[in-house]
Structure formats: structure tokens, C-alpha cells
Amino acid sequence: MIPFNKPYLTGQETHYIEDAVKTGKISGNGKYTKMCQDFFEQQYGFKKCLLTTSCTDALEMCAILADIQPGDEVIIPSYTFVSTAIAFIRQGAKVVFADSYYDNPNIDVGKIESLITPKTKAIVPVHYAGVACDMDAIMSLANKYNLLVIEDAAQAIDSFHVNKDGKKRALGSIGHLSAFSFHETKNIIAGEGGMLVVNDERFVHRAEIIWEKGTNRAEFFRGEVNKYGWVDTGSSFLPSEVIAAFLWAQIENIKDIQNKRNEIWDTYYDELSKLKIPSISLPVIPSYATNNAHMFYLVLQNIDQRTKLINHLKNKDIHPVFHYLSLHSSEFYKNKHDGRALANSDKFSNCLVRLPFYYELDIVEVKQILNSISEL
Amino acid sequence: MIPFNKPYLTGQETHYIEDAVKTGKISGNGKYTKMCQDFFEQQYGFKKCLLTTSCTDALEMCAILADIQPGDEVIIPSYTFVSTAIAFIRQGAKVVFADSYYDNPNIDVGKIESLITPKTKAIVPVHYAGVACDMDAIMSLANKYNLLVIEDAAQAIDSFHVNKDGKKRALGSIGHLSAFSFHETKNIIAGEGGMLVVNDERFVHRAEIIWEKGTNRAEFFRGEVNKYGWVDTGSSFLPSEVIAAFLWAQIENIKDIQNKRNEIWDTYYDELSKLKIPSISLPVIPSYATNNAHMFYLVLQNIDQRTKLINHLKNKDIHPVFHYLSLHSSEFYKNKHDGRALANSDKFSNCLVRLPFYYELDIVEVKQILNSISEL
Numbered sequence: 001m002i003p004f005n006k007p008y009l010t011g012q013e014t015h016y017i018e019d020a021v022k023t024g025k026i027s028g029n030g031k032y033t034k035m036c037q038d039f040f041e042q043q044y045g046f047k048k049c050l051l052t053t054s055c056t057d058a059l060e061m062c063a064i065l066a067d068i069q070p071g072d073e074v075i076i077p078s079y080t081f082v083s084t085a086i087a088f089i090r091q092g093a094k095v096v097f098a099d100s101y102y103d104n105p106n107i108d109v110g111k112i113e114s115l116i117t118p119k120t121k122a123i124v125p126v127h128y129a130g131v132a133c134d135m136d137a138i139m140s141l142a143n144k145y146n147l148l149v150i151e152d153a154a155q156a157i158d159s160f161h162v163n164k165d166g167k168k169r170a171l172g173s174i175g176h177l178s179a180f181s182f183h184e185t186k187n188i189i190a191g192e193g194g195m196l197v198v199n200d201e202r203f204v205h206r207a208e209i210i211w212e213k214g215t216n217r218a219e220f221f222r223g224e225v226n227k228y229g230w231v232d233t234g235s236s237f238l239p240s241e242v243i244a245a246f247l248w249a250q251i252e253n254i255k256d257i258q259n260k261r262n263e264i265w266d267t268y269y270d271e272l273s274k275l276k277i278p279s280i281s282l283p284v285i286p287s288y289a290t291n292n293a294h295m296f297y298l299v300l301q302n303i304d305q306r307t308k309l310i311n312h313l314k315n316k317d318i319h320p321v322f323h324y325l326s327l328h329s330s331e332f333y334k335n336k337h338d339g340r341a342l343a344n345s346d347k348f349s350n351c352l353v354r355l356p357f358y359y360e361l362d363i364v365e366v367k368q369i370l371n372s373i374s375e376l
Numbered sequence: 377m378i379p380f381n382k383p384y385l386t387g388q389e390t391h392y393i394e395d396a397v398k399t400g401k402i403s404g405n406g407k408y409t410k411m412c413q414d415f416f417e418q419q420y421g422f423k424k425c426l427l428t429t430s431c432t433d434a435l436e437m438c439a440i441l442a443d444i445q446p447g448d449e450v451i452i453p454s455y456t457f458v459s460t461a462i463a464f465i466r467q468g469a470k471v472v473f474a475d476s477y478y479d480n481p482n483i484d485v486g487k488i489e490s491l492i493t494p495k496t497k498a499i500v501p502v503h504y505a506g507v508a509c510d511m512d513a514i515m516s517l518a519n520k521y522n523l524l525v526i527e528d529a530a531q532a533i534d535s536f537h538v539n540k541d542g543k544k545r546a547l548g549s550i551g552h553l554s555a556f557s558f559h560e561t562k563n564i565i566a567g568e569g570g571m572l573v574v575n576d577e578r579f580v581h582r583a584e585i586i587w588e589k590g591t592n593r594a595e596f597f598r599g600e601v602n603k604y605g606w607v608d609t610g611s612s613f614l615p616s617e618v619i620a621a622f623l624w625a626q627i628e629n630i631k632d633i634q635n636k637r638n639e640i641w642d643t644y645y646d647e648l649s650k651l652k653i654p655s656i657s658l659p660v661i662p663s664y665a666t667n668n669a670h671m672f673y674l675v676l677q678n679i680d681q682r683t684k685l686i687n688h689l690k691n692k693d694i695h696p697v698f699h700y701l702s703l704h705s706s707e708f709y710k711n712k713h714d715g716r717a718l719a720n721s722d723k724f725s726n727c728l729v730r731l732p733f734y735y736e737l738d739i740v741e742v743k744q745i746l747n748s749i750s751e752l
Binding site: 087215227 | 379382383385389390393394397400401402403404429430431432433436446457458459461462463465466468559560561565566567568569589590591603605606607608609610611612614615616617618619622701703706707708709
């Protein structure tokens with residue numbers, strides 16, 4: 001049986017968890033939390049990192065920091081996970097859905113400007129499959145209209161945006177705020193877990209307070225105030241040291257993990273390119289993006305073709321999955337949406353299929369999957 | 377050195393974590409999550425339990441389920457952790473603070489009725505130190521005014537309310553909704569972690585949806601719907617299986633943990649009763665409450681006496697701590713509070729001190745602490 005996903009363990013996870021426990025501190029913001037945050041800040045040029053219990057929680061912190069008030073509008077793609085939307089909806093935002101490109105599930109930058117109103121507060125690009133959105137264009141729109149850019153980088157660890165001069169910037173380092181996921185399906189994992197990235201200095205101080213249940217506890221422990229108390233809204237956004245210790249074992253192996261995932265991705269891509277199956281489109285990596293080998297997906301021509309492929313593979317005990325359903329036509333939002341057709345989002349909802357993809361997927365198994373696809 | 381707290385490990389935590397990881401599912405709502413939830417439902421008569429990443433998150437779920445709208449009022453004690461308030465404030469509630477009893481930090485039931493207005497939606501009793509609030513009186517007030525009762529049972533695992541006829545009901549099983557904490561300072565721990573308890577059948581279905589990011593995923597996996605999608609608001613409230621596996625090791629030893637903690641508590645109480653130090657008041661356990669040995673606290677006569685005691689013990693490398701600061705006079709809320717003096721809450725803010733209390737605290741060490749107190 002080839003499952004869709006299999007969480008990979010480096011072998012050091014329980015060792016570090018035991019170490020965390022021995023320190024006598026397993027609640028949040030301890031040694032491993034700091035080690036993880038320092039790594040991400042140094043490795044990817046993020047100004048300030050704060051681990052969270054999930055990417056959803058990191059997005060909620062973004063919504064609070066962006067000071068979203070009831071009625072404020074936030075522009076997000078319809079083809080995304082529900083968390084991108086609910087994090088802002090919990091703050092009272094009206095979510096305005098944008099379509100994807102025809103050949104790429106990312107938000108179509110050409111469709112954003114017409115959605116901006118005086119109530120728009122933020123644009124939330126989602127780097128689908130870890131492939132960069134057109135961040136130059138999005139930042140320039142945000143500057144023009146004085147909007148915040150919040151990167152939903154859930155899938156985008158160790159992926160980059162490439163400027164025209166070849167300069168690379170890590171995804172998550174470009175927007176004012178960003179959110180990452182370490183859910184078990186991601187490249188590096190902690191079971192459930194996430195991270196807020198603050199790139200705009202204006203938000204650093206408040207982010208620490210909101211993270212610690214609205215208290216100035218961080219300042220207290222740095223000796224900046226005499227006692228700590230309740231100074232703001234917030235929540236318990238910080239994860240246990242048990243989670244951070246698990247994540248640290250993954251971080252130590254990120255290069256090896258990324259090399260192996262890239263090898264799998266390249267094998268899928270190269271072999272399928274050779275096969276040239278007319279009904280199957282392959283992922284498109286724009287010139288301004290790198291590939292972090294988060295997932296490998298195919299796009300079929302219609303839902304029937306996709307169902308046929310999924311069933312064909314399942315009969316061979318290979319387990320692909322489809323992905324998001326357009327949020328604008330969900331039960332929760334269809335009556336709140338303004339009625340615009342979002343054809344490309346619907347296309348990916350109906351036609352995209354994710355192939356099995358995980359560290360321990362053997363190249364022999366990849367070829368077995370490819371053979372099964374070619375039989376169809 | 378005798379610290380204030382030391383997280384206790386039963387020794388099986390990393391074993392169960394490894395087992396969880398081997399199942400290939402370390403995100404939320406797996407085997408260990410179900411085992412923990414089933415245990416609590418069966419052991420304490422809770423209708424429906426859902427593990428959460430923190431007690432704060434469980435309280436946020438309560439606020440969503442209670443359908444708190446901007447301007448709705450919620451009555452909570454001022455002498456509590458900030459999470460009791462912010463969970464409701466994030467939903468837009470106005471928090472109305474009530475005072476404590478003179479001799480017990482719990483909410484003074486006699487002071488609640490005058491705070492009820494047509495906008496009041498809920499009363500949130502906090503079982504301080506795991507000692508029951510007067511739940512009969514609170515439930516009867518709630519019935520009279522058609523209010524919800526949300527128990528903040530953060531400290532109250534394995535503690536009970538005793539009816540006049542001697543019948544015991546577990547704290548957390550009485551209100552419409554309840555929230556528990558498994559933070560590293562609690563009787564049983566998971567680093568950071570919590571649990572929502574739903575006792576009112578009306579909220580069970582929606583609780584599952586809100587827990588899973590506003591999707592009907594739980595129904596899908598039970599085969600009740602054909603596909604799952606976005607149907608409501610929500611968040612990523614569920615913790616990793618890594619956290620649930622840790623908690624399971626604690627649950628297995630809850631009897632042993634409770635026996636040991638009760639022994640420590642009784643030693644503190646009996647010895648201090650004998651000492652009869654005029655400036656020190658001991659905890660009061662009302663006739664309708666049991667004691668779950670969550671903490672041992674003393675109440676001094678003023679803040680100077682308390683500071684003197686804390687410093688005296690610290691000089692002997694014993695580390696007591698004071699506890700909450702009245703929320704109504706916090707930097708965040710003092711201008712929003714209606715100006716009522718809450719003298720008892722302030723008294724506990726200034727005069728209460730928590731003595732070292734943890735499973736591995738030896739009775740010899742307890743006697744050493746008691747000797748140091750008696751020297752003062």
C-alpha cells in the first residue's frame with residue numbers, strides 16, 4: 001500500500017522531548033522554542049519568529065495585529081484551506097475571494113486591484129504547493145493602496161521568490177506578516193504546529209504580548225518591567241516545549257529532507273514530462289519562484305477524468321487525494337459571496353489531484369505510481 | 377533548592393509518543409486523543425470531551441458556542457487568570473467583574489445577581505485551587521435569568537461538588553460548558569493543553585465543527601456526509617497526538633498522582649493548623665466542595681507581610697509565588713471597568729502566596745518549608 005502521506009521521523013524527536021522534559025519546563029517559550037525561532041530568523045531572514053500551536057493560530061495573530069475590525073475587507077484566494085479565511089472571519093472581517101491563475105492555483109494578481117475598496121485592509125497571498133505568488137506585483141499594489149500583505153506560507157518553508165536580478169528572498173520574509181504550518185503533511189513537522197513571522201518592526205512588540213495571552217510577560221523576563229500583567233487582547237498561541245523539541249529534530253535534518261523531497265519531485269516531473277499524457281497538465285513554476293518540493297500534483301481536464309485516475313490508482317493500492325473545494329461556494333460562504341464566478345478556482349477544485357509524496361517514498365515506488373498513471 | 381513547581385513524568389510519556397508516531401498519524405484527533413476523551417467522559421460523567429491546545433482555547437470555544445456577540449455581557453471573577461477574560465473579549469464581549477468571598481477566592485455568589493442585565497449571556501465561575509464554587513446557587517441564578525454557565529475548571533480536574541444529600545458531581549460536569557487545563561503546573565499535564573467539556577446536548581454537534589476549523593470533517597469520517605467542507609466559523613483547536621499521548625501517560629497514573637498530592641496538601645494543612653500563626657489564614661474548603669490538592673496557598677494580612685514571607689523563604693532557597701492580580705484594575709481593563717471596588721479580589725492579589733507544590737515534593741521538604749515559615 002502506498003499512502004498519500006507518511007510523517008517522517010529523523011529519530012531524534014523523542015530524545016529532544018525527553019531533554020525538554022528534564023529541564024523541568026514543558027510549557028511554551030522555553031529552550032527549544034527559542035532554538036527553533038532563532039534558526040528560522042537566521043536561516044531565512046525573518047525579522048521575528050514566534051512558534052504557534054497551528055498555522056491557523058498564526059493567521060489569527062496576523063488578523064489581530066492587522067487590527068481587523070468588523071466590516072473590514074481582506075482579499076484571499078478561494079482555492080485555499082479554510083483556515084486562511086476563518087482566521088480573519090473570527091475578527092469580524094468580510095472575506096473577498098479572488099480567483100487563481102488558469103495554469104497555477106496561486107492568486108491571480110491581475111484580478112486583485114478591482115477587488116480593493118476603501119474597506120480593504122489586507123491581501124493574503126497563499127503560496128500554493130510552496131510556489132511563490134507574484135510578490136513584486138502584490139507588494140506594489142499594497143504600497144499603492146496602503147494595505148498590509150500577510151503571506152499564508154503554510155506550505156512554503158524553504159522556498160524562495162526570485163527577483164529579476166536573480167536575488168532570492170525566502171517566502172514568508174516579504175509580506176508585513178506571514179504564517180507557516182508544521183502539520184504532519186508538511187515538509188518539516190511537529191504533528192500540529194505553526195509559526196508567526198513578523199517582518200514589519202511596528203508589529204514586533206505587540207506580537208509578543210498577544211502570543212502570551214495579552215500579558216507583557218516577555219518584557220518582564222527580559223527585566224524591562226517590574227511585574228507583568230494584562231495589557232492587551234490575545235490568546236494562548238504558544239505551543240508546548242514538547243512540540244518545539246519535536247520540531248527541532250526536524251529542523252536539524254531540513255537539508256536532507258529537502259534533498260530527498262526534491263529528488264522525488266524531479267522524478268515525478270521528468271518522467272511525466274516524457275510521457276506527455278494529453279489529459280494531464282503538470283505543475284507550473286513561474287520564473288520568479290523556486291520549488292520546495294512540498295507536494296506533487298497533476299491537473300486533469302475534468303472531474304470525471306480525475307475520479308477515474310483516483311479510482312484506478314486506488315485499485316492498485318496507491319492513494320492520491322484531491323485538494324481544496326472553492327471556499328466561495330462552500331455551504332458557509334456561498335450566500336455571503338458576491339456572486340462572481342471564479343472559474344479557475346473551481347477548475348482546481350474539480351481537476352487537481354495530489355500524488356503520494358513523503359520523505360520515505362522510494363524512487364521505485366514513484367516509478368510504480370508513474371507506471372500505473374501511464375496505463376490509464 | 378525547592379522550586380515552586382516541577383512537572384512530574386510518569387515515565388511512559390515518550391513511550392506513548394513513539395507509539396503515536398509509529399501509527400503514522402501525529403496531527404490531531406487520533407487514537408490517543410480519543411482514549412483521553414473517552415476516559416474523561418466515563419470517569420467524570422462529562423457528556424462530550426474535546427482536547428484542545430490550551431484551556432484558553434477551550435474557553436474560546438465556549439465563547440463561540442455561547443454565540444457571544446459584540447456588546448454581550450459575561451460575568452467572571454476579577455481574581456482569575458487573564459484567559460478567563462480574553463476568551464470572551466476576543467468574541468466582543470463586555471466582561472463584568474465580580475468580587476471573591478472574603479475567606480475564599482471563588483466568585484461570591486451573593487454579588488452576582490445585581491450584575492445581571494438584559495445583555496448578560498453567561499456566568500463563568502472559576503473553581504480556584506480546584507475548590508468548587510457554589511454551583512447550586514449559580515445554576516439556580518442561571519435558570520432564573522436564562523443564562524449559560526461556563527465552568528472555568530482549569531485547576532479542577534478530579535474535584536467534586538457535593539450536594540446536600542451527599543451526592544458528588546465532578547466539577548466541569550455541572551455547567552452547560554466547561555474548560556480544563558493541562559498546563560505544566562496542573563495536577564495532570566501535557567506541557568500546554570486543555571479540554572472543552574460540553575454537557576448541554578444542544579452544543580455537541582457544533583462543538584465538533586468549530587474544533588475542526590469550521591468543517592464537518594468529524595461527520596465525514598463517521599460516514600454521515602459524503603464529503604466535508606466549510607460550514608461554520610472555528611479554529612484549529614485540536615492538539616497534536618504527541619500532546620494527547622503525553623497526557624495519556626498522566627491519566628493512567630491519575631490515582632497515584634492524586635494520592636501523593638493529597639498527602640502533601642494534608643501535611644501542609646495539618647501542620648499549619650497546629651502552628652496557629654495569627655497572621656496566616658489557611659484555605660477554606662466549603663461543605664459543598666472536595667479538595668483535589670491542586671495547590672496549597674496561605675493568605676497573609678497585607679502585602680508587606682507577604683513580601684516578608686516570600687523573601688524569608690527565598691533566602692532559604694524555597695520558592696513560593698504570589699498569584700493573580702485583580703483583572704478589573706489591570707492596565708488593559710481599568711478604564712473599561714465600572715469603578716466598583718472589589719476589595720476581596722484585591723486582598724487575594726496582595727496577600728495570597730502559593731507554597732511549592734508538586735508530586736515529587738518530599739514530605740521531608742514540606743516539613744523543611746513549614747519550619748522556615750514557623751521561624752518568621
